Structure formats: structure tokens, C-alpha cells
Amino acid sequence: MSHSVKIVMVEDDHGHAKLIEKNIRRANIANDIVHFDHGDAALDYLFSDEVRAHGPLLILLDLNLPDMSGTDILEKVKSDERLRRAPVVILTTTDDKIEIQRCYDLGCNVYITKPVDYEAFAGAIQQLGLFLSVMQAPEI
Amino acid sequence: MKRIRLALRTFGGFLRTPTLSRSIIALLALAILLLLAVNAATFVMIQRTSAYNDTVDHSQQVRLASKDVLSLLADAETGQRGFMLTARAEYLGVHRRAVAQLPAVLARLDGLIGDDKELKPRIARVQTLYRQRMALMDHTIDLTRTGRIGEAVSQIRSGHGKALMDAMRIELTAIDAVEARRLAERTRQSERASAVTVSVNALAALLILILAGISVWLVRRYVDEIESARMELDRLNAGLENQVRDRTAELTRANEEIQRFAYIVSHDLRAPLVNIMGYTSELEQVGKIFDHQLTTLAERHPEDIEPEAIRAVREDVPEAVGFIRASTAKMDRLINAILKLSREGRRALAPEVLPMTAVVQSIADSLHHQVVENGGEIVVRDLPTLESDRLSIEQIFGNLLDNAVKYQQPDRPIRIVVDGELTDDGRVHYRITDNGRGVSARDHERIFELFRRAGKQDQPGEGLGLAFVRNSVRRLGGVMELESALGQGSTFHLKFPTRLIVSGDAGDRL
Numbered sequence A: 001m002s003h004s005v006k007i008v009m010v011e012d013d014h015g016h017a018k019l020i021e022k023n024i025r026r027a028n029i030a031n032d033i034v035h036f037d038h039g040d041a042a043l044d045y046l047f048s049d050e051v052r053a054h055g056p057l058l059i060l061l062d063l064n065l066p067d068m069s070g071t072d073i074l075e076k077v078k079s080d081e082r083l084r085r086a087p088v089v090i091l092t093t094t095d096d097k098i099e100i101q102r103c104y105d106l107g108c109n110v111y112i113t114k115p116v117d118y119e120a121f122a123g124a125i126q127q128l129g130l131f132l133s134v135m136q137a138p139e140i
Numbered sequence B: 001m002k003r004i005r006l007a008l009r010t011f012g013g014f015l016r017t018p019t020l021s022r023s024i025i026a027l028l029a030l031a032i033l034l035l036l037a038v039n040a041a042t043f044v045m046i047q048r049t050s051a052y053n054d055t056v057d058h059s060q061q062v063r064l065a066s067k068d069v070l071s072l073l074a075d076a077e078t079g080q081r082g083f084m085l086t087a088r089a090e091y092l093g094v095h096r097r098a099v100a101q102l103p104a105v106l107a108r109l110d111g112l113i114g115d116d117k118e119l120k121p122r123i124a125r126v127q128t129l130y131r132q133r134m135a136l137m138d139h140t141i142d143l144t145r146t147g148r149i150g151e152a153v154s155q156i157r158s159g160h161g162k163a164l165m166d167a168m169r170i171e172l173t174a175i176d177a178v179e180a181r182r183l184a185e186r187t188r189q190s191e192r193a194s195a196v197t198v199s200v201n202a203l204a205a206l207l208i209l210i211l212a213g214i215s216v217w218l219v220r221r222y223v224d225e226i227e228s229a230r231m232e233l234d235r236l237n238a239g240l241e242n243q244v245r246d247r248t249a250e251l252t253r254a255n256e257e258i259q260r261f262a263y264i265v266s267h268d269l270r271a272p273l274v275n276i277m278g279y280t281s282e283l284e285q286v287g288k289i290f291d292h293q294l295t296t297l298a299e300r301h302p303e304d305i306e307p308e309a310i311r312a313v314r315e316d317v318p319e320a321v322g323f324i325r326a327s328t329a330k331m332d333r334l335i336n337a338i339l340k341l342s343r344e345g346r347r348a349l350a351p352e353v354l355p356m357t358a359v360v361q362s363i364a365d366s367l368h369h370q371v372v373e374n375g376g377e378i379v380v381r382d383l384p385t386l387e388s389d390r391l392s393i394e395q396i397f398g399n400l401l402d403n404a405v406k407y408q409q410p411d412r413p414i415r416i417v418v419d420g421e422l423t424d425d426g427r428v429h430y431r432i433t434d435n436g437r438g439v440s441a442r443d444h445e446r447i448f449e450l451f452r453r454a455g456k457q458d459q460p461g462e463g464l465g466l467a468f469v470r471n472s473v474r475r476l477g478g479v480m481e482l483e484s485a486l487g488q489g490s491t492f493h494l495k496f497p498t499r500l501i502v503s504g505d506a507g508d509r510l
Helices: A014-026 A039-046 A049-053 A070-078 A097-106 A118-134 B002-016 B020-086 B089-113 B120-145 B149-157 B160-300 B307-346 B356-366 B368-373 B390-406 B465-475
Strands: A006-010 A033-036 A057-061 A088-092 A110-113 B351-354 B377-380 B386-389 B415-422 B427-434 B479-485 B489-497
Touching: A006 A014, A006 A039, A014 A033, A014 A118, A014 B160, A033 A039, A039 A049, A039 A070, A057 A070, A070 A088, A070 A097, A097 A110, A110 A118, A118 B160, B020 B089, B020 B120, B020 B149, B020 B160, B089 B120, B120 B149, B120 B160, B149 B160, B160 B307, B307 B465, B351 B390, B356 B368, B356 B377, B356 B390, B356 B415, B368 B377, B386 B390, B390 B415, B390 B427, B390 B465, B390 B489, B465 B479
Parallel strands: A006 A033, A006 A057, A057 A088, A088 A110, B377 B415
Antiparallel strands: B351 B386, B415 B427, B427 B489, B479 B489
């Protein structure tokens, strides 16, 4: 992934956010990570002119946010003409089949369940890191 | 004897229960009694009238006969007088004809009067007077015939004959008067009796009309009551249907809420677990780094190392981490269990006809290895078929058979029997009977609760199986009962409707 791709992480749990960042860094991903713990703040940022004008970015999204559901953000991003090209990775504790289906229907690119077991969790995030390191993000 | 007692009891019950039919029957019985009374009265009246007619006839004949006697006597006298005045034989003929008829007429009168106490003395007197008068008349006729007319006239002049005649007339008139009085009396009686009969008939007719009126009124009232009860029933039924619909909707909503709750709870409980496990691992890493640092330090400056620090880093920290790990792992399993239950509750049911003998046999076969290991057996008898959700049924029987094998009594080979039949109320009843360790009575309810287990805790498990089974049985519209004694074995009773009816939105397709 080119160095200019910004990672936008929407995650209300600061512990999770830190663990995710740690493990992404362990996979040698050095891209900027912008963290939001509220849906509102994240939407404000994503739809600001600066971001819309200066892509490219990748969104890491948790589904259970205090002020809205992650699927609301996903829906808004994927129905926006410019932002919809940004890859969205859902990273959440839920492994409910309906929820997973719904996210893919709404256009998410990858859905990852956070394993409770930390080795598995760290492994999953590091694999995501490896994946990110080889993927191409489109210009927005 | 028994039948009589039964009849008496039935009658007693009939008397004690004031129902419409009882009232109607009582009214009809009364009406029939009245009719019978009227009949009897009429019959008596007819009898009386006929008797009256007979007596009237009798009286008339008595009167007629007594008049005949009088007139014949008068004829005889007339003939006698004519003969005495004229001495012509034709007057004697008149006299003789009358005299010839008289004994028969008198005998008739005597016969008619018979033993009548009032009239018998009079007729006896008439007979005596008649004989004297006849003798007197014969004597005067003989005197006239032999030319001793003067003697005959003086005989008549003596007035003896007239006195006899007058006495006889008095007696006969008295007889006539008695009969006339009797006739009047009987007519009066008859009139009174017929008046009584008419009034009895009228009264009875009136009463019957009233009874009929009451019956009609009762029936009308009863019909009205039935009608209003029917309308009330219709109204209630309609209300009930609405109520059932509302309640069902409420229940569905409540169920959905619970599922949602279980889902959210399990999800939200999971999020902190990720942190606990994650940072525990991070701490472990930190511990390893410290350990490494300590080892290096111990090589260079062993005198600076506190033995407590070594123990803390090498024993206390790994021990604490181990406990945290084990507990969080257990918590994760419990949360997964709740999730599984919640998910099973949301799965759409697909009823199909299940050949239960084959279904249960295949579950039994999958346990074959574990069962024969200890010389045990699973016997599957002929089971009635069931129209239900295959997956749920397989899970229910799988769990129960699995439990039976798992919790067997170690000192005897396990023997499990599965049998069943159709019940009278149109349900299917299956039994799973084992000779395992059993469940003590105080745990019969507890073992069905989530995360609760009973007896010796020597088998792995989360206390989830039976909670899950009961949940599934209920979803299929069935009930589940346990019959068990500790150390003896258990029987699980499963009762299902023969056909599972799934309403429109009974679950998600998970």
C-alpha cells in the first residue's frame, strides 16, 4: 500500500484501537492512522472537503458505536460518489450471519471478526496488515 | 338394586337442579293431571246422568201405573153403577174388562215399587183396599143380577164403597206425589252436578291455558337467554381472537427483544474480553521482557537482584496471567453459549415428515462406539412419525442421548431405550429411558436452567445442553418432563403436536 494512503479507524473502544494499531504496526505498516471513537466525528472528518479532495484512504470500521451503528457510516460512505471507492474493512466482535450479510450487501470490502483469544486477534490484525501492505487503494 | 339407586340419584339430582326442562316437565305434568281430573269429573257426570235418566223413567212409570190403577178402578165403578142403573150387560162388560186388567196393572206397580220403604206400606194398603173394594163391587153386582137392586143401592148408600175408593185414591195420589217430589229433587241434583262439572271443566281449561302460557313464557325466556348468550359468546370469541392475535404479537415482540438483548449483551460482553485478553498477553510479553532483563542482570550483578523480584517475575506474574486467561476463556465460552441459544431461537423452522425410528436410530448409531465401549446398548423401538423441524428434533434427541451416555453409572453397562406412541389427545409422546446415574428430585428443575449442572462434576460441559433442549422443545410446541431418581436412572418425556404449524415470521434464516 502506498505510503500516502491514510487509515481511518472508527473504534469506540480505546483498548481495541490501541491493540489494532499495535498489531498493524507489528506487520510493518507505517501509514498514518486517524482514530475516531464516535460515528459523528468520523463522518464529519470523512465528508470534510480536505479528505474528499485528498484521498486515498482506507476505513477500518467497528459496528457498535455509541452514537450510531457502523453500518450507518458504511451506508453513507458507499453511497457517496467519491468515498465509495475507499476500501472499507469491518472489524468487529459480532459474528452474526445477518450482520455480515448486511455489511457485504451495503458494499463493505472485508469483514473481520475480532477473536477474543488474543493470539488469534493479533494474528488476524497482523494478517490484515500484510494484506494492506500488498493491496492497492484507488485514488478518490 | 344398583339401577334403582342410580335412578333415585338421577331423580334427586333432577329435583335439585332448577332447570328449564324441569319446570316445563312439571308444568306439563300438572296440565295432564288437570286433564285427568276433568275426565274423571265428566265420567262421573255421565254416570250420574244415566242413573238420573233411569230414575226419571222409573218415577214416570210408577206415576203412570198408579194413574192406570185409579182410572181402571173408576172404569170398574162406572161399569158397576151403569149395570145397577140399567141392568144392561154391556155395562157389566165395561166393568169386567177393567177388573180383568187391574191385577196386572197392580202387579206392575207393585213390581216397580219393589222394596221402596216409603211406598211399600202404601201399595200394600192399596192392595188390601182393592181386594175389599172388588169384593164389595162383586157383591152389589151379584145382588143386582139376582134382582135385589134395593139391597145393592142401600149397600152403595152406606158409603162404604166410596170410603174405600177415597182411601185408595189418597194412597195412590200420595205415591204420585212422592214420585213427583223425588223427580224434582233428582232434577235439582242433576242440575247442580252438571253445574259443578261445567265449572270444574272451565276452571281446568283456564288452568291449562295458564300453564301453557307459563310454558310458552319460559321457553321464550329460555330461547331469549340462549340467543343473548350466543351473541355474548360470539362477541367474546371475536374479542378472544383479537386478544390472541395481540398477545401473539406481543409475545413475538417480547421474544424478539429477548433475542436482541441476548445478542447485544453477548456482543458487548465480548468487547471488554478482547481487551482483557489482549492486554494480558501484552503484560505477559512485558513479563518476558523483564524476565530476560533480570536474567541478563543476574549474570552481571547477581548481588543487585532481590529474590522476591525473581519470584514475582517468574512465578507470580505467569500464575496471575494463567488465571486471567482461564477465566476469560470460560467467560468467552459462556457468552458463546448465550449467543448460540439466541441464534437457535431465531432460526426459521422448516417442518417436514420425519421417520422418527430412522432419525433416532441414526443418532444412536453415531454414539455406537461410546456405548459398546462399556458393554452398553441403545434400543430404539418403533416410533410414531412426526411432522416437525428436522434439525431441532435431531439436536434434541442428540443432546438427550449424548447426556444419557455421558452420565452413565460407572458400575453397570448403560442401557437406553427410546420408545413412544400417539396419545389420546392427538400428540406424540416419546420416552428416553436410561439406567444411568439419575437426577435427585431437588435438581429436576435446576438441570434445565442455563449454566446449571447437577450431580458429580466429572464431565466437561457448560450446563447448556438441557437448557438448549428445553428451549428447542418449546419452540416446536412441545413439553418436556423428567422422571428420575438418583442412582436409578432417568426418563425424559417429550410430547409434541403431531404437526408443527409455523406462523409466518417464526424466525430468521441464520
